[in-house]
Amino acid sequence: MQVRQSEIILDIVDAAKKAKCKIADLACGDYETYGKFNLSTAARHFGSWTAARKAAARANPSKLQAALKQHLLDELKEDKKAHILDVFKRQLRDNGEAPAMADLVQAGLSKDVLNRCFGSLGALEALVRKESPELFKDVTIRSLFSPSAFASLDKAVAEKKRFVITTAVTGCKVHEGFYASVKEFCRENDAALLIMVTSDPAHNRDRGEPGVSKQERYGTIAAKLAGEHIVLRDTALNDNLKLSTLKTSAKMINPLTGVKRLVQKNGNLIVASPKQIQQCVPVSNFRLPHVGMSTGAITVSNYSTDNYMSERLAYIAEHDHTIGAIIVEIEDSELFHYRQIQADVDGSFYDIAGLQLKKYTPKGVKKVDLKKENAGALVMGDWHSGETDPIVAQAWKDLCLIVSPDYLLVHDGFNGLSINHHEEHDFIKKAQRALSGQLSLEAELKQFAADIDMLSQFAKKAVVIVKSNHDDFLHRYLKEGKYVVDPQNHLFSLDLAKAAIQGEDALQFAIEKAVGLDDKTNVRWLKRNEDFKIARIQLGAHGDKGSNGSRGTLAQMEEAFGYSVTGHSHVPSILRGAWSVGTSSFLQLDYNSDSPSSWMNTSCIVYPNGQRQLINCIFGKWALGCQAPTTEEA
Numbered sequence: 001m002q003v004r005q006s007e008i009i010l011d012i013v014d015a016a017k018k019a020k021c022k023i024a025d026l027a028c029g030d031y032e033t034y035g036k037f038n039l040s041t042a043a044r045h046f047g048s049w050t051a052a053r054k055a056a057a058r059a060n061p062s063k064l065q066a067a068l069k070q071h072l073l074d075e076l077k078e079d080k081k082a083h084i085l086d087v088f089k090r091q092l093r094d095n096g097e098a099p100a101m102a103d104l105v106q107a108g109l110s111k112d113v114l115n116r117c118f119g120s121l122g123a124l125e126a127l128v129r130k131e132s133p134e135l136f137k138d139v140t141i142r143s144l145f146s147p148s149a150f151a152s153l154d155k156a157v158a159e160k161k162r163f164v165i166t167t168a169v170t171g172c173k174v175h176e177g178f179y180a181s182v183k184e185f186c187r188e189n190d191a192a193l194l195i196m197v198t199s200d201p202a203h204n205r206d207r208g209e210p211g212v213s214k215q216e217r218y219g220t221i222a223a224k225l226a227g228e229h230i231v232l233r234d235t236a237l238n239d240n241l242k243l244s245t246l247k248t249s250a251k252m253i254n255p256l257t258g259v260k261r262l263v264q265k266n267g268n269l270i271v272a273s274p275k276q277i278q279q280c281v282p283v284s285n286f287r288l289p290h291v292g293m294s295t296g297a298i299t300v301s302n303y304s305t306d307n308y309m310s311e312r313l314a315y316i317a318e319h320d321h322t323i324g325a326i327i328v329e330i331e332d333s334e335l336f337h338y339r340q341i342q343a344d345v346d347g348s349f350y351d352i353a354g355l356q357l358k359k360y361t362p363k364g365v366k367k368v369d370l371k372k373e374n375a376g377a378l379v380m381g382d383w384h385s386g387e388t389d390p391i392v393a394q395a396w397k398d399l400c401l402i403v404s405p406d407y408l409l410v411h412d413g414f415n416g417l418s419i420n421h422h423e424e425h426d427f428i429k430k431a432q433r434a435l436s437g438q439l440s441l442e443a444e445l446k447q448f449a450a451d452i453d454m455l456s457q458f459a460k461k462a463v464v465i466v467k468s469n470h471d472d473f474l475h476r477y478l479k480e481g482k483y484v485v486d487p488q489n490h491l492f493s494l495d496l497a498k499a500a501i502q503g504e505d506a507l508q509f510a511i512e513k514a515v516g517l518d519d520k521t522n523v524r525w526l527k528r529n530e531d532f533k534i535a536r537i538q539l540g541a542h543g544d545k546g547s548n549g550s551r552g553t554l555a556q557m558e559e560a561f562g563y564s565v566t567g568h569s570h571v572p573s574i575l576r577g578a579w580s581v582g583t584s585s586f587l588q589l590d591y592n593s594d595s596p597s598s599w600m601n602t603s604c605i606v607y608p609n610g611q612r613q614l615i616n617c618i619f620g621k622w623a624l625g626c627q628a629p630t631t632e633e634a
């Protein structure tokens with residue numbers, strides 16, 4: 001009503017101007033001629049034409065004009081707000097998740113108008129969450145901080161021995177198949193699912209609750225995960241392993257960047273990330289290293305962003321995103337086992353929990369028939385025949401009985417201790433080796449041949465000897481004529497030298513012809529320039545040589561092959577697609593005994609679908625439930 005009157009007043013002022021008279025002198029006829037409203041309208045609102053004219057004379061036209069404009073704008077804003085709310089809710093219903101600004105702009109809305117109407121996209125979302133919570137399929141993580149949730153997590157940690165640890169990226173949908181498969185695993189193996197949280201700030205910008213400080217904005221996770229154990233504070237699974245809530249960005253190229261010294265100081269650490277990375281850090285001259293690792297995700301990748309400068313990292317993060325987790329088994333307050341899983345497209349995965357190979361699928365658990373479905377390969381930690389730890393060797397034999405690999409990959413199989421050029425001028429060491437009977441090349445080759453014969457029983461198709469730097473010791477020994485001045489091995493080496501001159505692989509010749517194998521048909525000798533791949537994963541490189549003659553590193557392997565499992569470093573590591581096994585030798589050898597070591601006894605199972613698991617043998621144990629063999633048994 002007030003505005004209506006204002007409009008009439010402005011109309012009377014306008015009519016007086018057009019009639020070129022004062023308002024007091026404005027006649028009825030003039031108003032009829034110039035006014036937009038008729039007299040009866042004016043009289044109805046003011047009681048009489050005279051009252052209307054007096055009101056107009058008293059009024060301040062410029063203030064009235066501004067008030068009227070504001071009202072019209074307010075009316076317009078209300079219309080726009082209703083429209084924006086309508087579009088937001090429609091997209092929320094259609095897509096099952098709150099729309100990003102880009103989605104709303106695509107639907108014809110203006111970012112500026114939205115911000116003028118609601119302050120920000122986050123404020124708009126908060127308003128809709130408050131008014132229509134039933135439309136959302138996710139919940140704010142802040143709402144999950146509760147004493148009962150923490151108590152429930154503590155109870156699970158205290159009671160369970162087996163855990164599946166994965167990461168939810170805020171604002172992203174759950175991988176339904178993997179979630180269902182993990183639930184099957186937990187049911188089958190009495191395990192607890194622990195979900196860590198990470199965020200992609202560029203994807204989630206403007207989200208969170210208005211009025212909440214940035215530090216306390218955690219974003220949202222799928223409502224169906226809200227009933228699981230969400231790890232919102234640092235949680236120790238035993239005295240030696242902690243889940244860290246260190247805030248990592250979901251898009252970090254390497255989520256362990258800067259974390260190594262925390263791992264060194266504080267112990268084994270798992271951090272949240274949709275990527276799988278593992279790094280070992282030495283802590284002593286003789287103790288086992290500490291391991292830092294990231295988990296992989298239970299949410300599907302979504303790094304869409306309106307921020308142009310974030311698109312590069314988003315693209316890379318999409319590439320590295322791994323649907324997966326880490327399975328942890330607790331032996332006691334100190335010892336634990338861990339192994340990675342990565343999901344197949346449908347969310348299923350293999351694991352050896354309970355010392356049985358089973359496939360966990362969204363539809364249930366399947367005990368694998370090893371005659372039809374078995375591991376593609378077991379890449380053993382560097383073998384180093386003669387210095388192989390018999391307890392570790394026994395562990396891999398036991399593991400083979402469980403996963404029945406088609407191929408057993410052997411790195412640094414021949415150790416070359418008897419002809420080691422690194423000890424050529426170390427007369428003390430050579431004297432010690434002479435006293436221990438370690439300088440006979442023939443005896444060392446016989447030991448390696450016996451090892452190959454033994455391993456052959458555990459490979460369904462073949463033992464694959466990966467050409468390695470220790471294997472090359474023999475070729476170098478012959479090439480440089482070292483055998484000429486090595487009385488003990490001179491005669492035996494002559495045939496090997498001749499074979500080498502004739503273009504044969506000296507080590508293969510020595511094992512197959514000079515020493516002999518029980519059955520050489522199921523042994524495959526790889527050349528340096530040969531690939532050996534299972535599920536596009538390169539298994540045919542030792543890892544000592546990088547691109548174009550450079551020194552091999554895991555980063556080099558990633559650059560060269562994308563997906564690989566290599567050896568050589570003796571340090572089990574994961575750099576996204578590039579994995580490295582440890583060693584099967586004793587952990588203290590002559591060439592690492594004078595420095596801090598991060599060596600571990602670790603092998604890698606490669607499944608035919610490309611899933612990989614690093615298996616660590618620690619004091620003879622490699623999974624919950626297995627018995628550590630004694631030296632005599634091994």
Ligand SMILES: [Fe+2]
Binds near residue numbers: 412542567569
């Ligand atoms: Fe090596």
Ligand SMILES: [Fe+2]
Binds near residue numbers: 411
């Ligand atoms: Fe090695």
